[in-house]
Amino acid sequence: MILPIVAYGAPVLRKVAQDIAPEYPDLQKFIEDMWETMYASSGVGLAAPQVGKDIRIFVIDSAQIFEHQEEDEKDEYPDAPGFKKVFINAHIVSLEGDEWPYNEGCLSIPKIREDVFRPETVTISYLDENLQPHTDTFNGITARIIQHEYDHIEGKLFIDYLKPLKKKMLQGKLNDISKGKIKVDYKMTFAK
Template structure:
């Protein structure tokens, strides 16, 4: 089932999410719905707060990006083959490498894309959908998507990384999003 995506301005997007246990009600159904919602919205990642659930859960499919690189971009992310993965109760263990800028967007902040600088690599501890624990290091565009989705479960948004002047310039657009004065081709709910 395709779930509505929560728009900028909703309090759930600013909450630090809670860990969950395997007994979380209808967890597999929620994960399936998040995948369906993400793909229906043309996203490459989706965090539970974006579907109004303040829990530490997100899904990432960076294979879509890697598999759709233009011919002249194929060497842009060496060794990054992309992933399609569920992250539960994730915690960043370490980051490393030089920061690099990339134009990010967010399904909860439609029609705004801005350069955000993030480290090259992220080491993260998480559980998969079977609650098996993992600790892995990701790099390239996969690390980028993980950082972005991880921020959601920490109550952060990519616009928080922008310089104050840039944020002021975007204020009108952000206000329009929070008031529902925007048209998107996927289901959204707006703050009241």
């Protein structure tokens, strides 16, 4: 089932999400719904707060970025051809490497894209969709998507990384998003 994406301004996007217990009801169905919602919205990552749940789950599929790149661009990133993963109860262990810019966007903040600097490498502990524990290190585009989605479960948004003047310049657009004065080609819910 395709879930509505929560728009900027909704309080759930600013809450630190809670770890879930193994007996969380209908977990597999919720994960399937997240995948379906992410793909239907043309996203490469989706976190539970973006669909109104303050729980520590996010999904990523960085392979989609590589599928749409020219062959010579794929060599620029060490994580080609990308990864598709579910992260449950994730906690970052370390961030390493030089910070590099990439033009990020967010399904909850449509039609706004800005360069954000993030470290090259992330090491993260998490449970997979079968609730098996992992601690893995990711780099390149995959590391960036993981950091972006991880921010969502920490109550943070990519616009929080922007300089105050840039954020102030975007305030009108952000206000329009929070009031529902925006058209997108996927289901959204807006803060009241």
